[in-house]
Amino acid sequence: MDYIVIMREVDLRRIDLNLLVALEALLDEKNVTRAAHRLGMSQPAASRALGRLRALFSDALLVDGPGGYVLSSRAEEVRPVLSWILAGVGEMLEANAFDPATATGRIRLLTPDLQAASLAPYLLARLAHEAPLLDLDIDAPGSHGLDLLERGDADAMVALIDEAPAGIRRRRLYDEELVTLMRADHPALAGEFTLERFLALEHIVVSVTGVGPAPVDEVLARMGRTRRVKLRVPNFFAAVEIAARSDLIMTLPSSLARAAANMRRLVSLPPPFDLKSFTMSLAWHARQQDAPRHIWLRRVIVAAAMDMSSVADVGS
Amino acid sequence: MDYIVIMREVDLRRIDLNLLVALEALLDEKNVTRAAHRLGMSQPAASRALGRLRALFSDALLVDGPGGYVLSSRAEEVRPVLSWILAGVGEMLEANAFDPATATGRIRLLTPDLQAASLAPYLLARLAHEAPLLDLDIDAPGSHGLDLLERGDADAMVALIDEAPAGIRRRRLYDEELVTLMRADHPALAGEFTLERFLALEHIVVSVTGVGPAPVDEVLARMGRTRRVKLRVPNFFAAVEIAARSDLIMTLPSSLARAAANMRRLVSLPPPFDLKSFTMSLAWHARQQDAPRHIWLRRVIVAAAMDMSSVADVGS
DNA sequence: ATAATCCATGCATTGGACGCATGGAAAGCC
DNA sequence: GGCTTTCCATGCGTCCAATGCATGGATTAT
Numbered sequence: 001m002d003y004i005v006i007m008r009e010v011d012l013r014r015i016d017l018n019l020l021v022a023l024e025a026l027l028d029e030k031n032v033t034r035a036a037h038r039l040g041m042s043q044p045a046a047s048r049a050l051g052r053l054r055a056l057f058s059d060a061l062l063v064d065g066p067g068g069y070v071l072s073s074r075a076e077e078v079r080p081v082l083s084w085i086l087a088g089v090g091e092m093l094e095a096n097a098f099d100p101a102t103a104t105g106r107i108r109l110l111t112p113d114l115q116a117a118s119l120a121p122y123l124l125a126r127l128a129h130e131a132p133l134l135d136l137d138i139d140a141p142g143s144h145g146l147d148l149l150e151r152g153d154a155d156a157m158v159a160l161i162d163e164a165p166a167g168i169r170r171r172r173l174y175d176e177e178l179v180t181l182m183r184a185d186h187p188a189l190a191g192e193f194t195l196e197r198f199l200a201l202e203h204i205v206v207s208v209t210g211v212g213p214a215p216v217d218e219v220l221a222r223m224g225r226t227r228r229v230k231l232r233v234p235n236f237f238a239a240v241e242i243a244a245r246s247d248l249i250m251t252l253p254s255s256l257a258r259a260a261a262n263m264r265r266l267v268s269l270p271p272p273f274d275l276k277s278f279t280m281s282l283a284w285h286a287r288q289q290d291a292p293r294h295i296w297l298r299r300v301i302v303a304a305a306m307d308m309s310s311v312a313d314v315g316s
Numbered sequence: 317m318d319y320i321v322i323m324r325e326v327d328l329r330r331i332d333l334n335l336l337v338a339l340e341a342l343l344d345e346k347n348v349t350r351a352a353h354r355l356g357m358s359q360p361a362a363s364r365a366l367g368r369l370r371a372l373f374s375d376a377l378l379v380d381g382p383g384g385y386v387l388s389s390r391a392e393e394v395r396p397v398l399s400w401i402l403a404g405v406g407e408m409l410e411a412n413a414f415d416p417a418t419a420t421g422r423i424r425l426l427t428p429d430l431q432a433a434s435l436a437p438y439l440l441a442r443l444a445h446e447a448p449l450l451d452l453d454i455d456a457p458g459s460h461g462l463d464l465l466e467r468g469d470a471d472a473m474v475a476l477i478d479e480a481p482a483g484i485r486r487r488r489l490y491d492e493e494l495v496t497l498m499r500a501d502h503p504a505l506a507g508e509f510t511l512e513r514f515l516a517l518e519h520i521v522v523s524v525t526g527v528g529p530a531p532v533d534e535v536l537a538r539m540g541r542t543r544r545v546k547l548r549v550p551n552f553f554a555a556v557e558i559a560a561r562s563d564l565i566m567t568l569p570s571s572l573a574r575a576a577a578n579m580r581r582l583v584s585l586p587p588p589f590d591l592k593s594f595t596m597s598l599a600w601h602a603r604q605q606d607a608p609r610h611i612w613l614r615r616v617i618v619a620a621a622m623d624m625s626s627v628a629d630v631g632s
Numbered sequence: 633a634t635a636a637t638c639c640a641t642g643c644a645t646t647g648g649a650c651g652c653a654t655g656g657a658a659a660g661c662c
Numbered sequence: 663g664g665c666t667t668t669c670c671a672t673g674c675g676t677c678c679a680a681t682g683c684a685t686g687g688a689t690t691a692t
Contacts, residue, residue, distance in 0.1 A: 010406045013355055017333035017405065032670060039329055042651050047671055049649095056409065059606040064658090065483045068669080073607045081408045085401055089333065090326045092397045093372065150382075166689090167381040286379040291389045348639060358682050363640055365680095380689095384638080482658090637690080645681080654673080661666080 019056065022049040024086055027079050030062065030069045098292035100131035107134055107297060110141035110148060110157035112215060113207050114253050115176065115280060117236065119158060123304040130300065149285045155297060158305075160215055161281045170283045171298070173305045177254040177277040178216060179268040183244050186267070195225075195272045202230035204250040206239045216251045219273065240266065280305075335372065338365040340402055342378065343395050346385045414608035416447035423450055423613060426457035426464060426473035428531060429523050430569050431492065431596060433552065435474065439620040446616065465601045471613060474621075476531055477597045486599050487614070490621045493570040493593040494532060495584040499560050502583070511541075511588045518546035520566040522555045532567045535589065556582065596621075 025035040026046070036046035054061055057078070062069040071079070107127075111119065116138050127136055141148065141157055148154040149168060164170045180198070182188060188197055205214055220227060230248055233239050236256070243250055244265040257268050282301055288294035341351040342362070352362035370377055375390040387395070423443075427435065432454050443452055457464065457473055464470040465484060480486040496514070498504060504513055521530055536543060546564055549555050555566055560581040573584050598617055604610035 010409045012337045012402060012406060015405075015409070017336065020333065020405070021328045033668085041649095043669085044652080044671075045650055047669095051671080060602075063483065063602040063605065065602070067659095070483070070603060072603045072605070073610070078408060081404065085404045085408065086328060088397065088401045088404070089331075089336070090328060092394060092401065093326045093331070167379065167386070286376070286381070287386060287388045289379065289388070290375040294389070349637085357680095359638085360640075360683080361681055363638095367640080383690095633692100635690100635692080637688100639688085640686090642685080643683090645683105646678100647680095649678095650676085652674090652676105655671090657668105657670085659666105659668080662664090 015056065016052070019049060019053050020082060020086060022046065023053050023061070023078075024082055026050055026053070026062065027071060027075055027082070030071065032069075098296055100134070100296055102133065103131055103293065104133045105135070106137050107156075108137045108139065108154045109301075110139055110145045110154045111159060113140055114214065114256060115158060116140075117206075118253050118256055119304060119308055122307040123301065126300050126304050126307070146283070149283060152285070152287070155288070155294065156282060156284045156301060158280055158282055158301065160218065160278050161283050164283060167286050168283055169286050169289060170281050171302070173280045173282045173302065174309050175277050176215070176280050178219075178251055178271050179254050179257040180249055180251045180271045181240075181243060181257055181266045181268050182249040183246070184265060184267050186247060186249070188247075188249070189267065193269055193272055198249075198272045199225060199227050202228050202248050204239045204243060204248045205229050205232045206236050206250065206252070207232055207234060215253075215278065216271070219278070223273065331372065332368070335365060335369050336398060336402060338362065339369050339377075339394075340398055342366055342369070343387060343391055343398070346378065346387065348385075414612055416450070416612055418449065419447055419609065420449045421451070422453050423472075424453045424455070424470045425617075426455055426461045426470045427475060429456055430530065430572060431474060432456075433522075434569050434572055435620060435624055438623040439617065442616050442620050442623070462599070465599060468601070468603070471600065471604070471610065472617060473599045474596055474617065475599070476534065476594050477599050480599060483602050484599055485602050485605060486597050487618075489596045489598045489618065490625050491593050492531070492596050494535075494567055494587050495570050495573040496565055496567045496587045497556075497559060497573055497582045497584050498565040499562070500581060500583050502563060502565070504563075504565070505583065509585055509588050514565075514588045515541060515543050517544075518564050519543050520555045520559060520564045521545050521548045522552050522566065522568070523548055523550060530567075531569075531594065532587070535594070539589065 022035070022039055025038045026032065026049070029035040029038060032046050032050060033043045036043040039046060041049075050062065057074060059074040060072050061075045061078075063072050064070075109123075120136075120138060124136065127134055139154070141154075141159055145154075145157045145159055146165060146168060149157055150165075158173060160176075161170055180193075188201060191197075207214070217227070231239075231242065233242070239250055242248055251271050254268075282298060282305075284294065284298065338351070338355055341354045342348065342365070345351040345354060348362050348366060349359045352359045355362060357365075366378065373390060373394070376388050377391045377394075378385040379388050380386075425439075436454060440452065443450055455470070457470075457475055461470070461473045461475060462481060462484060465473055466481075474489060476492075477486055496509075504517060507513075523530070533543070547555075547558065549558070552572070558564055559566055567587050570584075598614060598621075600610065600614065
């Protein structure tokens with residue numbers, strides 16, 4: 001079989017792919033001068049591009065016919081494929097866009113329970129307004145938050161973040177203050193509220209998921225101290241009722257505590273340890289740094305945090 | 317809706333498409349040095365290509381992670397599309413191949429009846445041997461052969477072609493000789509066989525399709541003369557029987573006449589006009605000049621014509 | 633601490649694409 | 663036939679963007 005042509009792989013490194021744009025113009029126009037104009041180059045340059053394309057394809061591509069050039073058989077074959085390839089390139093380069101108004105899917109956010117309770121209403125409000133078709137999934141990070149970001153199992157995390165490992169980006173979000181709440185006629189209000197008195201009392205912890213340490217326990221852990229958690233409840237309002245009718249106390253972010261204090265049955269005090277406030281940060285993986293969807297998400301989270309903070313400022 | 321990004325058409329004239337090959341290597345390797353090696357360039361050049369790609373995509377594409385670079389979200393999206401595009405380019409550039417052994421389809425050849433009868437057995441033999449799945453369709457060109465080539469309704473034509481118009485390519489194929497056959501005891505054999513005697517006799521024309529002038533009539537037309545066609549039959553052997561039993565004569569290509577002369581009831585003479593032989597040429601449209609399928613077809617036709625001529629040589 | 637690896641950038645070089653100019657070929661018009 | 667117009671291809675000189683060498687900062691491992 002003398003006529004079997006050995007199939008040879010094309011080495012794209014050696015090929016000037018920019019010629020393909022010129023080819024499309026030449027085949028559309030069937031006229032070197034007009035194609036040159038369309039490409040924004042001179043006629044000689046377009047003629048030379050045609051020469052190089054002829055060499056590349058080992059085919060004349062455009063041949064003399066009545067009234068000027070006509071497409072060769074090879075050019076007729078190639079033309080639809082070429083259009084399809086260049087359209088694909090155009091789409092690939094354009095795909096860097098994100099429209100929240102029409103976007104669908106699920107945003108996965110990691111944040112501790114109580115912070116979620118503070119922030120979520122504002123975040124949900126913004127999402128409902130700007131991206132009505134996006135869903136929000138909030139999970140407690142536990143001790144594995146950074147791993148989850150690393151693995152792509154979460155989009156972002158709002159938490160107390162001391163150190164960001166390689167690949168994790170971070171931005172300060174808001175300062176979180178803690179307050180301790182107890183019933184208005186609690187015996188501990190009769191004297192100085194020391195750390196020892198604080199640790200001697202029994203505590204309520206509000207935890208929706210039951211996962212991970214509360215920020216209070218993280219702070220105490222850094223001091224080598226532990227409190228007595230007498231009760232862990234998933235329901236904030238249940239916690240308030242129990243505190244109002246017992247000697248149990250609870251320590252909360254001030255943003256949450258403010259709502260409870262409005263009930264007028266509880267008193268709020270600064271907790272008796274040095275670290276009364278800490279910075280909540282937004283963390284995400286570098287992989288998503290420039291992704292339009294993620295840029296937008298970070299802006300929404302920051303805005304929601306500012307919404308939350310400005311409501312707090314108005315109240316003080 | 318502040319966040320709607322205005323969709324902007326990509327101007328491919330301004331984009332260096334050669335960067336896409338580098339991008340594939342960089343995303344595959346996740347390491348600039350190794351990608352450079354694979355691309356056959358230096359590490360700094362590959363690093364700068366990455367820089368340009370980052371600008372083109374407005375995305376980092378490769379970001380620091382544990383153990384080196386990891387793909388950005390955008391890169392993850394782009395990667396399969398990119399592979400698909402580059403594979404498409406490779407296929408497009410490779411498509412210039414033709415394997416007769418596996419090719420299917422129909423070859424449409426134009427050639428006058430008698431020449432077809434001469435050439436077809438040799439052509440069919442070669443096709444059966446080299447391209448068993450290709451079909452052959454032979455039609456008489458009539459007076460519209462060149463139009464049919466122009467319009468792409470035929471692949472090639474074998475005929476007497478004086479002038480090839482713009483866009484039609486031509487190559488000499490073989491010289492065709494004419495002989496006149498008559499029964500062995502025909503009265504015209506008694507004296508000189510002049511043109512006047514030739515024209516005074518009645519003629520048989522063998523025509524399978526009944527379409528178009530025989531080459532004899534074309535030659536006579538150029539002399540301003542006409543012969544009397546008494547009988548037109550589609551069957552060559554019928555023509556032989558009639559000639560053997562009547563005063564009718566017939567004028568044929570020598571390649572065909574040879575088979576009849578072997579029957580020993582007919583005598584062959586050179587026809588009494590100047591143009592006793594003419595060149596049969598192969599014609600095709602320039603559009604198909606470089607197409608592998610057509611290159612191969614032209615070779616096969618030329619070879620078949622040579623097969624036919626060499627058999628004639630052996631007999632003489 | 634040192635060594636190895638990787639990536640990014642300054643600097644000098646250069647090859648290839650470019651535009652201007654030109655002329656041949658083809659088609660149309662008188 | 664000659665003249666004009668249009669189109670395409672090619673010579674020549676220019677220049678610029680991509681390249682490789684050299685270098686140094688950052689990170690990781692020992």
